[in-house]
Amino acid sequence: MSGLWHKYLRRAVLLPTEPASGLQPGQFRHFVVVPVMDELQFLPRTLASLAQALPDKVAVLLVINHGPDAAPGRKQNNLILLAQLRQGETWGLPARQLFWIDCASPGRELSRGVGEARKIGLDASLASLVPDSLNESFLVCLDADTLVSARYWPAIEEGFLNHPRCGALSLGFRHQPGENEAEEASIRQYEAYMKRYLEGLRLAGSRYAYHSIGSAIAVRAGSYLAAGGMRMPPAGEDFYFLQAVCKTAAVVQLDEPVVFPSARVSDRVLFGTGPMQRKLQQGEALLQLPESGFIALRELLALTTAELLAHPAEFAEKLVPETRQFLEQRGFFAVWPKILLNTAQEENALRRAFDCWFDALKTYQFLRACAETDAAAEKLPPAPALNSQ
Secondary structure: OHHHHHHHHHHOOOOOOEOOOOOOOOOOOEEEEEEEOOOOOOHHHHHHHHHOOOOOOEEEEEEEEOOOOOOHHHHHHHHHHHHHHHOOOOOOOOHHHEEEEEEOOOOOOOOOHHHHHHHHHHHHHHHOOOHHHHHHOEEEEOOOOOEEOOOHHHHHHHHHHHOOOOOEEEEEEOOOOOOOHHHHHHHHHHHHHHHHHHHHHHHHOOOOOOOOOOOOEEEEHHHHHHOOOOOOOOOOHHHHHHHHHHOOOOEEEEEEEEEEOOOOOOOOOOOOHHHHHHHHHOOOOOOOOOHHHHHHHHHHHHOOOHHHHOOHHHHHHHOOHHHHHHHHHOOHHHHHHHHHHOOOOOOOHHHHHHHHHOOHHHHHHHHHHHHHHHHHHHHOOOOOOOOOO
16 A cells, blocks of 8 residues: 555645645544635634534645636635635634645646645645555545534544445535525425435445535545545546545445535536536426336346356346447447456456446436436327227
8 A cells, every 4th residue: 555655646746735834744644625715704614613523633624726717706715715824713623733725826726626626635635644554544525615513523433433344435414504495495305316316326236326425525545545536527526536436445325414515506616516506496407317217227237147247148138128228339248348358256356347337427327318218208109009800
């Protein structure tokens, strides 16, 4: 693990932390990383809640950031926050536990969104850990407008203790109350949708049965390394990161709500809770994934036995036409023989290989395809009655 740690950090962009003394190697065992962009209104409450939840072995690292093209007001608020931090403001969090990285001053702005901010903070945290005990150190993602309960850190420690082989935890959450009736109704509608999706994946037996919420992720530092670090797409960095972790070690969903994200409408990312809130309040409907899709997923995964996966032709024969077509269109039968040649002859190895190929993204695409098939079927005219003669 030490060799991988050194190799990863040689490629990482490590920016200076403040206060000037910076983080010392081995000073803290765990980190909570918080991207901050124009959050003067919300960050004080977030830090105050962390002050009630974190033991002194956990540091909080803020990444204060915006893009070069950010609105002037957003830039100004970030610079005000930096000035307050440099003057000693901590909003109740012990000063020895609070650090930050300036990605907001002229010449330091970021251009790749919240994924880049998370990665900068997580990589800086990783660099300050002792490489020989990475699997006992936890890197945690939070957002600047998100509150935590007093059970926040105990739940994280218990989760990793109870699941010693898992790589990451998806923490239980419940959004804060909406500021008005419409906001409250839409956030509960969205939560119900997310819960239904999770339950469908669980019943289907999917490896990817967890929520992907950037403010509710805890990962072992060793698993962070094994997954290649945080992703930096324009949006959805939490989804793609947990997918990568899940291909190396299990991601466990915790049900106890200890994280309380904001329910507000937001334009900070391309998709996610904030943009979804806007769409719902404008009358747009959530995509309905039918129960038949989850049943089809369960039937597919039930066929991924070692015996059938070792014989692709037999596997194909067992699939219903729609599922076989989906796999064909995405190149499964072309690439699978190569995967077979490179998969160890070990128990469950073929199923793990299939799960790595049929990952969280393909799972969602499969369910979308099932929904589209159902919708198309509903639009067909009724079949003609059979002639009884």
